[in-house]
Amino acid sequence: MNGINTKHFETGSKCPPIDPEKLTVYNMRYCPFAQRTILVLLKKNVPFDTINVSLSKKPEWFLERNPLGKVPAIQIGDKIIYESMITVDYIDRVYGGKTLNPKDPYQDALDRMLIERFTLALPPHYRLFYGQPSEITPEQRKEWSQEMLDKLYVLEEALLERQTPYFGGDSLMMVDYMIWPWFERILAMPAFAPECVLDPKRFGRLVKWIELMEQDSAVKAYRVTTEDFLEFRRSKLEGNTNYNIIADRQ
Template identity: 40%
Template sequence: MATTQKSFAKGSSAPGPVPKGQIRLFSMRFCPFAQRTRLVLHAKGIKHETVNINLKDKPDWFLEKNPLGLVPTLETVNGQVIYESPITCEYLDEVYAEKKLLPSDPFEKAQQKMLLEHFSKVTPYFYKIPMGKKNGEDVSGLEAELKEKLSKLNEVLVNKKTKFFGGDSVTMIDYMMWPWFERMEMMELKHCLEGRAELKKWVELMLQDPTVKANMFSTDTYKAFYKTYMDGKPDYDYGL
């Protein structure tokens, strides 16, 4: 896998054609949404090239490919462009049929999508709470809401009686939710898992997954990047 690592900013020249037999991922090293796609690419063993983008100063050539300027964005050898993290992940699972991450059963697949829809209401708290703290606001109400939502996820595992959200092995839904749990310690939200035993166990199991291990940063690295982000001067190349 070729990775440029350093992020491309405005004024940079566009990368050449997508290498034959590969797919290109436009990413940002610390973006949880892009991490979803990186996890899927890795778990499925898909040959790919990663091009990191400076999200504060985006290159014009990137905006031509995806006018929304969002990562993750995929580009195929034929120049087809796919974006939005759940869509990129489902696309990869369909096109690269070996080692399917989504269940083939329509109801089970629908269950994963419903759970993802529920989880999309959880992710805003990972921004609202740290922002509120930074501004000196009382975030206890927000933390109570987050805990309630995490309790619901805990219940899903209790009712399913499985180790992971889609069964006894890691599937798509686990990778779609993981990036935010990986950042919990950095955001000082780990205490919100207390009393949610099944969910805590799930976190421990996910930390042992080879794909998760290969795509994670240390809490210290996240903290250092996040500080630059909160100060309004994100250092996308932090640690390189």
């Protein structure tokens, strides 16, 4: 996993050398979508290199590889694939180890529908996380916090219906990794939105799922601390996004 915590390349930089025999991930260290791909690679023990790129000052050579200008993107030889759900499906099909997507097509469909329903919680999450605090009234903060929590309740209901510790069943599967990255960020939110706490009385199963996920080796290997998320948020709100908070400590 060479390069995970290295500095982010910017506009005007030269693309670093790429090993054509090895999978390369174009990544941004604080992007939850890119985190999906990294988690799957770590879980499946796939050797890979990481090239971190600035999303506010995108390198020209990165835009040549992904015209959408988004992460994640993966490259193997001259093959380039982007979009998080597409990259993880490709990795799960091509590389050995435990298959993370369900073999049953119906269960796979159920998991993907759950992921889509979960994404309804993201608009209020982003409004709270990256909205200028001076422009958000206490009433708006409470309203958006409640909206996010209400939309997250679909996950509590899913765990109750499935009667399993993970969304994927008795063991962690693709659906769990596709949802997890935002919970690292949600856990940081009470620092600036105290209403965003997951009450164990309401979210008992989801809180237990979080505790299990925090013990997963892939999650632990790539985890960003609450302090680093808050520092990244502060720099972004100030208009000078610092992508290299972790790299600068190396």
